Amino acid sequence: MSPAALELRNVSVSYGRKGLALDGVNLTIPKGGVVALLGANGAGKTTMIRAITGLLSLHNGQVTAGSISMDGQAILGLPSHKLVRMGMGQVPEGRLVFKQLSVEENLRVGAAVLPKSTEKERMDAVYELFPRLLERRTQAAGWLSGGEQQMLALGRALVTQPKLLLVDELSLGLAPLIVSAIYQQLKVVGQTLGASILVVEQNARLALDFANTAYVIERGVITLSGTAAEVASSDVVRESYLGASREGSTP
Ligand SMILES: Nc1ncnc2c1ncn2[C@@H]1O[C@H](COP(=O)(O)OP(=O)(O)O)[C@@H](O)[C@H]1O
Ligand SMILES: [Mg+2]
16 A cells, blocks of 8 residues: 555644643544545644644644654655755645745746746646736735735645655635635646645535545644544534534523
8 A cells, every 4th residue: 555645643733832732533534535634723733833844843833742654755854955956836725925026926836846847837837727827927915906916825845746645724704705716627637647635624514525534623632523424513623613502402
């Protein structure tokens, strides 16, 4: 059996002396799989992404136990730029595009790890995926709409053709129509690149529609996992995340 695209084993994280933000987390992204991580605000979703992408130390956090591997290779402690070269792509929470830079310059930042000779071809591929970005190529990113900025953040990650893509709260603050359009593109990307994808979402319905498997995290602990259909039909998720009311309860 080939190794998983990503594997977290018993991973714990703390920020300074603040107790554990992740406590013994296990999570697997199979090759080519699309996995959703669901959880309320403050549950530890972004912390998990930071642990995977090697960015915890920027936030005064550290992995205190466990192991993380990508494609069977241990990656804990590797710097972000190295992980990007190994095929990891990240779309951070809050998009974080460079607002003063043009759309094209933002994509160039993403392409910085590529050999110069492939840069143009890869950027063209992103423009093909998001024609909107091509139209706005020379505009400062700060002038784009929220949806366009999200496309840009996604494009910046995709320019390296990652084999593992981590997307944190894509839907936050965006109109539903835009969000479903972007998710649609993401699906195409997954299929054409054969990329494995982790989407982190507070919007459970969206994420469960998109993913094959799902995990629920509460206060740093994975409390439920299974196929997207299994997770969607669980009582806890129906009540707490999908807004269904408890059957037989009196109003
Ligand atoms: N830089 C930080 N320093 C201290 N605590 C943090 C930091 N970032 C996040 N936390 C804490 O870790 C927990 C998980 O946060 P986070 O991973 O951002 O949750 P989510 O992304 O699910 O909303 C929260 O209790 C949060 O307050
Ligand atoms: Mg978060």
